[in-house]
Amino acid sequence: MKKSLSIKNIKISPSVTLAITAKAKKMKSDGEDVISFGAGEPDFKTPEHIRNAAIDVIQNGNIGYTAASGLSQLKEAICEKFKNDNDLEYTSENIVVSNGAKHSLFNALQAICNPGDEVIIPTPYWVSYPELVKLADAVPVFVEALEEYGFKYTRENLLKAVSKKTKAIILNSPNNPTGAVYTESELREIADIAVNNNIYIISDEIYEKLIYEGKHISIASFNEKIKDLTIVINGVSKGYAMTGWRIGYSAANKEITKIMTNIQSHATSNPNTIAQYAAIAALKGDQEVVNDMVKAFDERRKYMVEKINNISNLSCKEPKGAFYVMVNISKIIGKEFDGIKIKNSMDFADYLLEKVKVAVVPGIGFGVENYIRLSYATSIENIKEGLKRIERAINI
Numbered sequence: 001m002k003k004s005l006s007i008k009n010i011k012i013s014p015s016v017t018l019a020i021t022a023k024a025k026k027m028k029s030d031g032e033d034v035i036s037f038g039a040g041e042p043d044f045k046t047p048e049h050i051r052n053a054a055i056d057v058i059q060n061g062n063i064g065y066t067a068a069s070g071l072s073q074l075k076e077a078i079c080e081k082f083k084n085d086n087d088l089e090y091t092s093e094n095i096v097v098s099n100g101a102k103h104s105l106f107n108a109l110q111a112i113c114n115p116g117d118e119v120i121i122p123t124p125y126w127v128s129y130p131e132l133v134k135l136a137d138a139v140p141v142f143v144e145a146l147e148e149y150g151f152k153y154t155r156e157n158l159l160k161a162v163s164k165k166t167k168a169i170i171l172n173s174p175n176n177p178t179g180a181v182y183t184e185s186e187l188r189e190i191a192d193i194a195v196n197n198n199i200y201i202i203s204d205e206i207y208e209k210l211i212y213e214g215k216h217i218s219i220a221s222f223n224e225k226i227k228d229l230t231i232v233i234n235g236v237s238k239g240y241a242m243t244g245w246r247i248g249y250s251a252a253n254k255e256i257t258k259i260m261t262n263i264q265s266h267a268t269s270n271p272n273t274i275a276q277y278a279a280i281a282a283l284k285g286d287q288e289v290v291n292d293m294v295k296a297f298d299e300r301r302k303y304m305v306e307k308i309n310n311i312s313n314l315s316c317k318e319p320k321g322a323f324y325v326m327v328n329i330s331k332i333i334g335k336e337f338d339g340i341k342i343k344n345s346m347d348f349a350d351y352l353l354e355k356v357k358v359a360v361v362p363g364i365g366f367g368v369e370n371y372i373r374l375s376y377a378t379s380i381e382n383i384k385e386g387l388k389r390i391e392r393a394i395n396i
Contacts, residue, residue, distance in 0.1 A: 016365030024359035035386040036359040037374040041243040053281035068265035070097025101235035101248030109136035111259040117167035124366035151178035168200040174207035179319020191226040207322040209239030245275040300376040330370040356389035
């Protein structure tokens, strides 16, 4: 008789974004002219000084194992970054360097959660949050972050979701998939709720560098109480065009950091040594390359928002950060195009890919049905052509 499989892990869903991206890449490799708005990664080349740092350590350095939680030099660079950028004082004992920010999130949830604990997640959410919570034997509790409220938690909705079982609140600003950025006053409201109810904050700040108005504020910077309750998650993937290098990091109190380090020491040991040296170059090197990327993203953002809002039956809010636009397709649902009935966001995504060779991510992957997500981490030429095709597809 065949042995049964893991009851917990068999229920974990695959990533919708990765599935759509993989399908689009396969079509492209087969010679089809596909334009993809699915990718959650910058289309820029990793800056030269970062690549050179990796080459140098390969040729001249020690690329053996490092401490499980990362190179001491990299931890020091991360602490310096927190101090300069976020007004946060940490030491190396507060830092764990991991295999991407997703790995940091996994470690954080594993470190704080017990079976039956509840973790509050906003919808729309990044696709992996609910699954990472389930992997930690905890229960995702969803709070609607409605479009009319800027796709953000409101104090009232957040308080309604808080219970005696609430262990943590996931906060993602700038946000994937909506591009929402929380203001200082909104963050202070969330911090007060966390402190008053002794709830951890998992603050995913991976898109910190990609803000188009104002400056990023870390919730952990307000006072020692909220800092002690906050696990800050960040990395080099988005801001430095280093997605494939797989370096993320976390900052937390020493007790949580020790548990995360122990988990990682058995799960993966250290993250890639070469990439760690490259990350030092990213954090300590010239930041003008980041500013150049932000300028390019901003140009694309403005074009995309204006164009979408001029396409019949589509609309969107202007994102304040990251490189995504959530497109409202509620007027599309129920319509028929070229004999194909659109019943939901997945139907619409399939229709666009098959009919006009444009890949988008259906909103259901983020827990909402009446939306699709478009990434503007692609060239302005692709954006113009892709949106032209979408307009054509719904004007048949």
